Amino acid sequence: MDHxxxxxxxxINATKHxxxxxxxxxxxxxxxxxxxxxxxxNIKSTWxxxxxxxxxxxxxxxxxxxxxxxxxxxxxxxxxxxxxxxRWSVDFLKQIGLDDLCVNNFEIIGQRICEPGAAVGAGxxxxxxxxxxLLPGTIVGTSLIDAHAGALGMFGCRAALEASDKLLxxxxxxxxxxxxxxxxTSTCHMSxxxxxxxxxxxxxxxxxAILPDYFxxxxxxxxxxxxxxxxVKSHTQYTNIQAxxxxxxxxxxxxxxxxxxxxxxxxxxxxxxxxxDLHVWPDFHGNRSPIADPNLRGMISGLNMNADEESLALLYxxxxxxxxxxxxxxxxxxxxxxxxxxxxxxxxxxxxxxxNVYVQAHADICQLPAVIxxxxxxxxxxxxxxxxxxxxxxxxxxxxxxxxxGTGVLLKPKASTKDYHNRKYRVFLQMLEDQRKYKEIMEK
Numbered sequence: 001m002d003h004x005x006x007x008x009x010x011x012i013n014a015t016k017h018x019x020x021x022x023x024x025x026x027x028x029x030x031x032x033x034x035x036x037x038x039x040x041x042n043i044k045s046t047w048x049x050x051x052x053x054x055x056x057x058x059x060x061x062x063x064x065x066x067x068x069x070x071x072x073x074x075x076x077x078x079x080x081x082x083x084x085x086x087r088w089s090v091d092f093l094k095q096i097g098l099d100d101l102c103v104n105n106f107e108i109i110g111q112r113i114c115e116p117g118a119a120v121g122a123g124x125x126x127x128x129x130x131x132x133x134l135l136p137g138t139i140v141g142t143s144l145i146d147a148h149a150g151a152l153g154m155f156g157c158r159a160a161l162e163a164s165d166k167l168l169x170x171x172x173x174x175x176x177x178x179x180x181x182x183x184x185t186s187t188c189h190m191s192x193x194x195x196x197x198x199x200x201x202x203x204x205x206x207x208x209a210i211l212p213d214y215f216x217x218x219x220x221x222x223x224x225x226x227x228x229x230x231x232v233k234s235h236t237q238y239t240n241i242q243a244x245x246x247x248x249x250x251x252x253x254x255x256x257x258x259x260x261x262x263x264x265x266x267x268x269x270x271x272x273x274x275x276x277d278l279h280v281w282p283d284f285h286g287n288r289s290p291i292a293d294p295n296l297r298g299m300i301s302g303l304n305m306n307a308d309e310e311s312l313a314l315l316y317x318x319x320x321x322x323x324x325x326x327x328x329x330x331x332x333x334x335x336x337x338x339x340x341x342x343x344x345x346x347x348x349x350x351x352x353x354x355x356n357v358y359v360q361a362h363a364d365i366c367q368l369p370a371v372i373x374x375x376x377x378x379x380x381x382x383x384x385x386x387x388x389x390x391x392x393x394x395x396x397x398x399x400x401x402x403x404x405x406g407t408g409v410l411l412k413p414k415a416s417t418k419d420y421h422n423r424k425y426r427v428f429l430q431m432l433e434d435q436r437k438y439k440e441i442m443e444k
Contacts, residue, residue, distance in 0.1 A: 141390030149382030156405025
């Protein structure tokens with residue numbers, strides 16, 4: 001959500017450095033190198049005192065073990081580390097004005113880069129063990145970024161299939177066909193391939209960022225759960241609904257039930273048809289993927305003067321669908337334009353994974369089966385997998401993921417709504433072109 005480093009990202013992207021091909025053609029203002037450049041230019045007193053610059057998972061590893069290492073996941077995905085040659089690029093850092101980071105063999109940003117799941121040092125230090133109420137020497141595995149840990153957890157998850165679904169088993173188990181969506185405040189769309197897939201607007205391909213011998217492609221939406229919260233909480237009916245909800249009732253459950261009631265009363269057949277005349281482009285906080293334009297903004301078409309509960313429910317549903325159309329946009333971009341291996345399933349974790357309307361909308365709009373793991377905290381499961389791999393409980397991290405991934409609930413796409421969503425998707429893409437036209441008109 002931190003977009004302060006926009007000018008710094010633009011400066012870096014203007015170099016057209018070859019490393020940028022591994023971040024979708026341009027570095028994101030959400031990544032760490034633009035942020036460090038911003039820090040250097042804006043808070044010089046802090047910059048001059050830097051001892052080490054850590055991503056949070058690497059800081060926690062250092063704090064736990066006292067050993068100064070970096071995870072390949074962190075530095076490849078967020079710090080423009082050259083994973084193809086396994087080195088920091090002196091040329092890149094000098095070109096963007098961060099040659100300070102090259103001093104003493106890159107000690108500020110990391111001299112030792114370790115693969116995820118590799119054991120670090122001698123495990124927990126005495127102090128860390130005391131702080132965590134664990135035993136000194138407890139094995140610590142090299143970390144993953146939180147969303148990437150969720151992806152690792154889900155890549156090994158299997159759908160609990162009924163007899164009639166057994167034909168899906170092979171495609172659902174295809175690792176290259178899986179897209180893991182870690183959906184909370186923002187959403188990360190992660191998938192692995194054996195061969196690199198270079199695609200504009202999608203971060204990566206990152207070699208070995210999650211599993212050895214696989215390339216990670218990472219799409220995303222900067223605002224997802226937080227966008228739905230904004231839409232719901234800014235509506236006039238929000239406080240009225242909250243006032244009548246029970247202590248353990250959630251407003252999204254209330255809205256989902258209201259949508260079903262509206263569908264029944266209007267004899268729609270499916271709630272998706274309720275938004276036939278209400279369309280949304282959801283980039284209120286810019287577009288991360290597949291356009292990679294932080295200056296894009298949100299759009300709504302089809303508003304009226306209604307301000308009742310039903311108007312809130314419809315607006316909420318239209319935004320849920322827009323996020324799913326955004327996911328389809330990422331998928332189509334990778335598969336159709338950049339010839340990635342086709343997807344065969346999606347897996348969901350995070351707060352939005354608990355919302356069946358959100359997950360079913362993705363299944364229907366992308367026409368892919370969706371799996372929701374039975375274990376809700378898949379980021380923690382992924383972290384546990386790293387520890388298990390470091391402790392040699394399993395031979396490889398890929399095997400660890402399969403053995404510890406557990407099972408999940410399968411939501412199948414509805415063929416009956418396919419044509420409707422195809423038409424709404426065309427409107428979705430047209431809204432992007434319209435916004436570009438408006439900008440062109442105003443900038444003349």
